[in-house]
Structures are given as structure tokens and as C-alpha cells.
Amino acid sequence: MKWALLTLSGIALILVFSGLAIALFVTETEKGQHLDNSQLLNDKAAVLTNNAKKVVIVFSRSGNTHVLANHIAELHNADVKVITAEDYSLGIHGWIRALYDARSHVASITPEKLNLQQYDTVYLGAPIWLYSPAPPIWQFAKNNAFTDKHVVLFNTFNSKFEQHFIDEFESLVKQNGAVSFSHQAINRGRMGNQLSTQDMLDTYNQHYQGVSNGY
């Protein structure tokens, strides 16, 4: 009995330490990516125009989807607007919260709404969390009307998303008035073996540059 208890507590300790080691590895890697991406975003800040017809709205935790957002904006002469969500800040606390909420469609975001009147096309970007677009982009899509607009959802991810979540997102934006919907997704590869930022943008160009999306 005593041996069984000792073995069980040994296994529990190993599991706790492995969990902590994984969390530390992932969050430190994310911080490194965020630093590199911030540098890129500072070097090449998105320019807001007065008369753009397209807008790229993005939520990004470690900066990869934000870099892609700026690239898409550059390709399409679009404005860029960033959604933030304090609950999912970098570090272990924000990461655990992100994992916990990953499948939720509710999030506390800033801004909650944007004036989209001048735009005919709205790009909505977010990372994939537990196979689904991250909660802040669902919350934004719920809060805003897309009447007569074309909506393009774009995601970056490491390995996998599930199509039924994308289909649900399409229904949501169409309920909110969108006249068309398309989805763009870039697989960056698993941590430790990921595409460089330049390769991510090149992959985007190969798949989506020049794709008319119907507008």
C-alpha cells in the first residue's frame, strides 16, 4: 500500500514537472517570436489611408498573424486595425487562459466595434486555438455588422484546424450581413520546425496572391 502511494505520488510529480517544462518551452518560444515580430512590425508599420476600400482586422497573440495582416494589407492597399485581448497576454498565465477559453466564442476585446462603413471587403485574422479561430475574432464578428461586405477569414496555425469551426464562422458573418465568405490559412509547422516569417509570407503569396476572392 505504502509503495503504491509512493509510486502514484512519483508519477504525479513527473506529470506536474513535464507539464511545467512544456508550458515554459512554449511560452518562451512565443516570447521570442513576439520579439522578432515586433521588430518587423516596427520596421514596416501599416499605413492608414483615408479612402481604402478594404480593411484587415487582426487579433494576434505572438505577432505571426499580425505580420501576415500587414502583408495582406500591403497587397490590397488595405487599412489595418488591431484587436487586443488582455486575458491572453504573453506568458504562462495568458497561455493557460488561452487554452482554457480556446473553443469559446466570447472574449473581452478592445475595440468591441469598428466603423466599417467605408469598406467593401473585411479581412478578419486570428490564430487557431484548439482547432478553432481564437475567441477574440468570434467576439468581434458577433459585435459587428458586415452588411453587403465580402468577408475573408485568415488564420495562422501550427498543425491543424477543423473545417466545421470555419463553416460556423461563415454562418455567423453571413447572419451579420456578409455577401460572401472565403477562408485563407497558413500552416507554420510545429514548434521547433516552423516556417520563417519570410517563408510564411511566400507561402501566402503562392496560395492566395492574385486570387480574386470574387471582388
Ligand SMILES: Cc1cc2nc3c(=O)[nH]c(=O)nc-3n(C[C@H](O)[C@H](O)[C@H](O)COP(=O)(O)O)c2cc1C
Ligand atoms: C492556446 C493555443 C492553442 C493552440 N492550438 C492550436 C491548434 O489547435 N492547432 C494549431 O495548428 N495550432 C495551434 N496553436 C498555435 C497557433 O495557432 C500558432 O502558433 C499561430 O501562428 C499563432 O499566431 P499569433 O502569433 O498571431 O498569435 C495554438 C496556440 C495557442 C496559444
